[in-house]
Amino acid sequence: MALISLKGITKSYQLGRTSVPALRGVELDVEAGEFTVVMGPSGSGKTTLLNIIGLLDRADAGSFKLDGEELAGRDFNDMAALRNRKIGFIFQSFNLIPVLDVRENIEFPCLLRKEDRTALRKRVELLAEEVGLTSVLKHRPDELSGGQRQRVAIARALVTQPEIVLADEPTANLDSGTSEQILQLMERLNASRGVTFLFSTHDPRIMKRARRVVLMADGKLVDGTAAAKAEVQGVSGLDHS
């Protein structure tokens, strides 16, 4: 059974009186443990797709199952609880909470579900060691470099032991050296912890590392074969070299 199963997902946005389709009948299965990239030009629907998978937004129609559980029609608090338990997020702009230090930022999702502090503290320390943050646990986000901030975001995404981590353009605000380190880290975590990663990106370096590439154009998925990549590349003018 696929970890994520999307069938006939559609989503439109209203711009004044005009309805702009963002997703047009998306069908996608993601298996547990995958390291998958969703690629496509701007406006192709990548972020909308990730938002729907991340339960940050609702589809207009279609079926969305996470771990076999149908999620269409859930209320806001149900969705918040599911996000907390099953989904980790890594954002382009890191999105750390500025008043919390590194440890607290990592702990935050677990505190919302009132986990035992002692066990959590130990888990956070292990995770911080794994992502290379042990020396900055007491620092505030504004005292960290971009790479360190993204490591905090990765640790925060993993601390709840989610089933899937969604990363929206995770390297877009990082220099190439730091991007490489972050990608290596995520690859390593995918391999060591078996956590499923689903990226949206324009970054060809991520595509190179992906074990599966899902291509999007005009709100639809295009088959992730080399021919399809070339087709999208041709449509978008992206350089995938």
Place this chain on the structure above:
Amino acid sequence: MALRLLLVASVMNPLLSMALRNVLRNRRRTLITLAAVTIGVAAVGTIRGVLNGLQQSIVRGSIEGTLGAIQVHRTGYLANVLSTPLSLDFEADEALLGKVRSVKGVKAIAPRIQFAGSLTLSATEGNDAPEALFFGALAVDPLLEPKVCPQRSTFFTDGTVLDDTHVVLGDALAAAFGAKNGAEAILLAPDRDGSLNGELAFVGGAMRAIMPGEMKIAVVPLSLAQRLLRMDGRVTELAIAVDDLTQVVAIAEQLRVVLGPAYEVHTWEELAPERKTIMGIQNGVSAVVSGVFMMLMLLGVANTMLMSVLERTREVGTMMAVGLTRGSVLWLFLLEALVLGAMGAGGGFLLMSVITLGLASKGIHFTPPSATMAIEVIPFLTPGFTVVVLFIAMGGAVLFALYPAFRASRLRPVQALAGR
């Protein structure tokens, strides 16, 4: 202690901890908001404190200066008081006084007679044309009266003597005669049967009128008045002091039961209803002014919270993404408002206490419009009012933060993450 509890609670509760840190995040804005709340609370408290002192001064002036806390008369006396009805007198004997004393809370009793008569002074140097002037008199026992109205003597001019042979003239009466202390005074008054009698006394001094334009009055010794009016052992009024003014209504009620229907019992509020009305107006004006202060102060809190929500939209989106519920978002912003309100209320409490204690240590001395004497106002705060003001500051801050907090809680995560 309260701060320590808040810190402990904040460690236990991550939302409270975040609320505290968020309040301290934009220090300049927080300081401005706190200053507004602090000044607002202090202003409201200080205004009330001064008003408390003023009203206490008015009440004490009435009770301890002229009226007594309670007065007892023969039934029907007050309805006919302008005709000073000596026929509605009574025997102030031990049986009656014993009944009054038996009521718990009665501290002292002073018998009195109110009557009207005429006064003639003997010729003095520079005043060779004595004439009779009509006056209103209050006859008091020089020994018992100070126990009920200890402030009465504050109206007396320096060197005034009130004893069994001396009368004290109101300043209007004294001025009309050009009276000097020690001058002979002949009092004439009709007794209850209408027979005109006379008694010789001496001028003991003068007393200031409480309000300008007061009729010509005098205070005379009770024994002299009883001889003059042929009312040996009889009086028209008992003025009563009580141990606890807050119990005055209950004590008056008890006196009515003990004395029966032949007597009427009135509290100072019933005897001087206009003073209660004045204090009611003062309270109303003070409430309106305080309400305006509080409203301005709380609008400042609402503005701060709205700014905070607008600035932190993306952060709210992040917290929602990792699982914060709408209810928790609402709580987070309400807690921030509560922390702001509590800090401001604490500051306001300190400031109002310092100002009020400072004013109370020296007292405020001023002469009210239309009054003849300066009064001393000692401002003070009551625990009840202080708690209400602090509660309004904190509760109001939360109430005025409801809209911004609700607005934050209704954001859709995807919108909020986009900063919209």
